[in-house]
Amino acid sequence: MAEKHAFLSPSSSERWYHCPPSAWLCEQFPDLGSVYAAEGTEAHRLCEYLLKKSLGRKYLRDPRKNMEYYTPEMQDCCEGYAAFVSEMVQDIRARGDEPAVFVEQRVDLRMFIPQSMGTADCIVIGGNELVIVDFKYGMHPVPATSLQLRIYALGACEMFRDLYEFSSVRMVIYQPRLNAVDETRMNIGDLYLWAAQELKPRAELAFAGRGTFAAGEWCRNCRARRQCRFLAGHELEIAKYDFADPPLLSDEEIADVLSRVDSLVAWANGVREYALTAALSGRKIAGWKLVSGKSTRKFADDACAAARLEAAGVDPYEKKMLGVAGLEKKLGKKDFDNLLADLVVRQAGKPVIVPEDDKRPEFVPAGIEFNDKESI
Ligand code: SF4
Numbered sequence: 001m002a003e004k005h006a007f008l009s010p011s012s013s014e015r016w017y018h019c020p021p022s023a024w025l026c027e028q029f030p031d032l033g034s035v036y037a038a039e040g041t042e043a044h045r046l047c048e049y050l051l052k053k054s055l056g057r058k059y060l061r062d063p064r065k066n067m068e069y070y071t072p073e074m075q076d077c078c079e080g081y082a083a084f085v086s087e088m089v090q091d092i093r094a095r096g097d098e099p100a101v102f103v104e105q106r107v108d109l110r111m112f113i114p115q116s117m118g119t120a121d122c123i124v125i126g127g128n129e130l131v132i133v134d135f136k137y138g139m140h141p142v143p144a145t146s147l148q149l150r151i152y153a154l155g156a157c158e159m160f161r162d163l164y165e166f167s168s169v170r171m172v173i174y175q176p177r178l179n180a181v182d183e184t185r186m187n188i189g190d191l192y193l194w195a196a197q198e199l200k201p202r203a204e205l206a207f208a209g210r211g212t213f214a215a216g217e218w219c220r221n222c223r224a225r226r227q228c229r230f231l232a233g234h235e236l237e238i239a240k241y242d243f244a245d246p247p248l249l250s251d252e253e254i255a256d257v258l259s260r261v262d263s264l265v266a267w268a269n270g271v272r273e274y275a276l277t278a279a280l281s282g283r284k285i286a287g288w289k290l291v292s293g294k295s296t297r298k299f300a301d302d303a304c305a306a307a308r309l310e311a312a313g314v315d316p317y318e319k320k321m322l323g324v325a326g327l328e329k330k331l332g333k334k335d336f337d338n339l340l341a342d343l344v345v346r347q348a349g350k351p352v353i354v355p356e357d358d359k360r361p362e363f364v365p366a367g368i369e370f371n372d373k374e375s376i
Contacts, residue, residue, distance in 0.1 A: 020211030029223035072332025099126030107155030226274035
């Protein structure tokens with residue numbers, strides 16, 4: 001769902017819902033956007049075009065000519081989304097209902113969240129159910145229980161509940177680059193109860209700049225994260241251990257450190273980046289200075305160096321085949337599969353340690369048998 005910047009936007013709802021004062025704090029920082037956001041916006045435009053086309057809508061303008069990030073992979077992903085929704089529409093028809101389909105539908109959220117509006121990717125109403133489908137082009141997994149989707153579902157229910165009959169809402173995340181479709185259902189009564197008891201009060205706190213700071217997963221998308229005292233406190237919690245006694249950390253303590261280490265490293269790198277940007281803009285960070293990094297050698301004129309080498313009988317170029325992911329991106333999934341699928345083999349990756357609830361099967365090193373009673 002593409003959104004213009006709104007103070008309490010659904011796309012940033014995980015942040016302001018859990019940490020209401022972050023809404024005003026973020027206003028102090030510019031929204032720098034990102035390549036990923038621009039790529040996602042273009043993918044959404046293509047999804048809209050392909051879905052409307054497959055629904056037989058007329059007078060459509062193909063957006064591909066003016067797209068900067070278009071690739072065959074994007075085409076595959078958006079075609080997959082259009083086919084997924086069209087199939088859903090056909091299924092409802094096969095059950096004897098005529099569904100109503102709304103593509104890129106603007107929804108008014110102001111009844112629940114001050115000054116908030118948004119655009120839902122697709123809403124399908126039929127068979128006593130409202131289905132809201134959200135296309136995600138990013139690679140960070142998004143569950144169907146995400147607040148953003150639930151908020152859009154609420155806006156859609158509010159918009160259509162007097163016009164159509166439905167008693168439940170199905171929320172679907174379609175995330176093709178992860179081969180993932182996730183969905184969850186809620187009955188309308190529960191959705192409105194949640195809106196009245198949880199969403200509205202939190203949105204009002206956030207709008208008023210009140211509430212309590214709370215750090216967590218949602219800080220990832222907070223523009224204040226590099227300077228935020230509460231996030232720093234949360235990340236530095238790791239230092240709470242009394243390392244002196246006993247001299248060795250227990251396995252339980254190691255497990256706790258492991259569960260925090262990714263976000264600690266990401267936060268620390270963010271702070272380093274912030275300090276570098278500040279220093280480059282002329283601010284002095286006490287006790288730190290800027291120096292030149294390690295120098296590298298390069299040709300002042302590549303073409304001239306290549307001409308000299310060729311004249312001397314030396315081929316200056318290296319020809320290297322693209323990898324599996326690169327070729328799949330270049331060709332698109334369909335052409336890639338037609339041409340090369342039978343030649344792709346999977347090599348086991350280097351073992352990594354991950355939380356127990358990770359979906360991948362456990363790797364057992366040769367000659368090792370895990371014994372629950374004995375720690376390694
Ligand atoms: S970084 Fe986290 S704790 Fe700090 S303001 Fe942002 S969301 Fe709240």
